[in-house]
Every structure is written in C-alpha cells, then in structure tokens.
Amino acid sequence: MISEKLVFVGEVIGGGTGGPGKVTQFVDFDRTVRIDWFRDDRSGSKRSGSCSWQLEADALYRIDDVAISSRNTNTFYVSTFGGQPEVLSRDEFEAERTRLWPLGAQLAAEAAEKRQAAEAARIERDRAEAERRRIAAEALKELNAEKAAEIAKNGQPVDEGLPELWGTPKQIAYALSIRSAYAARHPGDAALKRGTTAKYWIENHRSILFR
Known part of the structure; x- marks a missing residue:
C-alpha cells in the first residue's frame, strides 16, 4: 500500500464510488492537517485510476476511503517513524498518539470525562422532568x-x-x-x-x- 519511499498510491474503485483515499496527518493528539496528493492519475471522468501522496518520515497518518476490493473501502492507521511505513491497528495507533503527545491525551481524557458527566446530568434532568x-x-x-x-x-x-x-x-x-x-x-x-x-x-x- 505504501512504498519504501513513503509514497501512498490510492486506487479509485466502483466507477468512482470509492477511493482514491483521504490522507490526514496528526500533528498533535487531536490536531490534524489534510495532505493533498502530488500526482493525479485518474481518468477525465475521475471514475478510474489513482492518486499518489508523499508521506513524511516520523509521522502518524490516518488514511480514509482506501480501496481494499472492487467494492469495499477501509480506514488505515500508519506510522512512518524510522522512515519505515507500518500499518497499525486502531489500538496501536491510539497508544502511539498517547506516547507522542501525553499532555494532549490527558486533556482529551479530561474533556471526555466532562462530556460524559454533562451527558449523565442531562439524562438525569430529562428523567426527572419526565x-x-x-x-x-x-x-x-x-x-x-x-x-x-x-x-x-x-x-x-x-x-x-x-x-x-x-x-x-x-x-x-x-x-x-x-x-x-x-x-x-x-x-x-x-x-x-x-x-x-x-x-x-x-x-x-x-x-x-x-x-
């Protein structure tokens, strides 16, 4: 899926219904930037062909809408640390995010707890009102x-x-x-x-x- 030179090539499938992909790089725990392709080899109608992205070394990526068959797409989590592309599971990706940005992970966890507490309070208010x-x-x-x-x-x-x-x-x-x-x-x-x-x-x- 990703070459040794860290080039990701995303295919278009299903007559344009899936692919070629959407590449997002994480620059902090919950901050991302969208990466544009450097090469577009799709047909004029955009219903076939591929696009290519150049990834950077020592970075984390989420690649959405990746063609995995003639009809199906998936999301992949990729690490390029050490200059080598590695596909991670979702849990491995989250662990790596936490390792790289521990403060951001802590703030995100605290924010999630506050949202959960607020949601629980809302549910209780709704129950009491009902x-x-x-x-x-x-x-x-x-x-x-x-x-x-x-x-x-x-x-x-x-x-x-x-x-x-x-x-x-x-x-x-x-x-x-x-x-x-x-x-x-x-x-x-x-x-x-x-x-x-x-x-x-x-x-x-x-x-x-x-x-």
Missing part, C-alpha cells in the same frame, strides 16, 4: 375525572366573561383546565373568547399544563 410530567398528568387525570362527573351532573361551571365550551364532560373538564392555565399566562388574549370548543383547547394549547 417523571414530573408523569405525576402531573396522573394528578390532572384524576382531577379531570372528578370535574367531568360534576359537569355531567350539574352542567358546565360559569367562567365569567368566557364562553361555555362544547364537547363531552371529559373533554370539557380537560379543556377548562387548559383554558384556565392559558388565561393565567395570557390574560385578555382573544383566543380565550374565540375558542368555544373543548377540541380547540385540547388540540392547540394542552402543552401549557406541563410547562
């Missing part, structure tokens, strides 16, 4: 059941200045809770008088109960 909403929904369900029974028995309660709502007792009970919460946040809004069906409030504004 539980809060579940409890609120259960409480609202019980309250609406009581209100619905009362509406079925005694009719819809009068909310001064606001129209009665159309719907079933259960729908009206739920919609009244929504409208009340909406009115507290948006007093005087035209929707308070425009929305005359339980369906309107349930379909458009029920999220206000869980904010």
Whole structure:
C-alpha cells in the first residue's frame, strides 16, 4: 500500500464510488492537517485510476476511503517513524498518539470525562422532568375525572366573561383546565373568547399544563 519511499498510491474503485483515499496527518493528539496528493492519475471522468501522496518520515497518518476490493473501502492507521511505513491497528495507533503527545491525551481524557458527566446530568434532568410530567398528568387525570362527573351532573361551571365550551364532560373538564392555565399566562388574549370548543383547547394549547 505504501512504498519504501513513503509514497501512498490510492486506487479509485466502483466507477468512482470509492477511493482514491483521504490522507490526514496528526500533528498533535487531536490536531490534524489534510495532505493533498502530488500526482493525479485518474481518468477525465475521475471514475478510474489513482492518486499518489508523499508521506513524511516520523509521522502518524490516518488514511480514509482506501480501496481494499472492487467494492469495499477501509480506514488505515500508519506510522512512518524510522522512515519505515507500518500499518497499525486502531489500538496501536491510539497508544502511539498517547506516547507522542501525553499532555494532549490527558486533556482529551479530561474533556471526555466532562462530556460524559454533562451527558449523565442531562439524562438525569430529562428523567426527572419526565417523571414530573408523569405525576402531573396522573394528578390532572384524576382531577379531570372528578370535574367531568360534576359537569355531567350539574352542567358546565360559569367562567365569567368566557364562553361555555362544547364537547363531552371529559373533554370539557380537560379543556377548562387548559383554558384556565392559558388565561393565567395570557390574560385578555382573544383566543380565550374565540375558542368555544373543548377540541380547540385540547388540540392547540394542552402543552401549557406541563410547562
């Protein structure tokens, strides 16, 4: 794949769907530079042929989109220390990166720990919020059941200045809770008088109960 003179030749495969490759050199633990080819031997359509890159000695490279068969590509990790090309496994490459740039490896590990801690905190916040909403929904369900029974028995309660709502007792009970919460946040809004069906409030504004 790489000559003794540290020249990498990448083939184009699959009519241009894979290859010739992308060569990246690591100049620090997490800092890289893209290396351009010095020779382009592809056809005019770029669907066949190859490109060549000149690698440097004593460096680490990641080479992506390397053709390994007529249909498949892969990523290779390469060391050129001592002037000899050596293909490394991913674990060997990471070990070599850590050896070369120990401070960068430490900073990257600390950053990864912070990201993990932040992600764990986010997951816990989401879990707690989901539980809060579940409890609120259960409480609202019980309250609406009581209100619905009362509406079925005694009719819809009068909310001064606001129209009665159309719907079933259960729908009206739920919609009244929504409208009340909406009115507290948006007093005087035209929707308070425009929305005359339980369906309107349930379909458009029920999220206000869980904010």
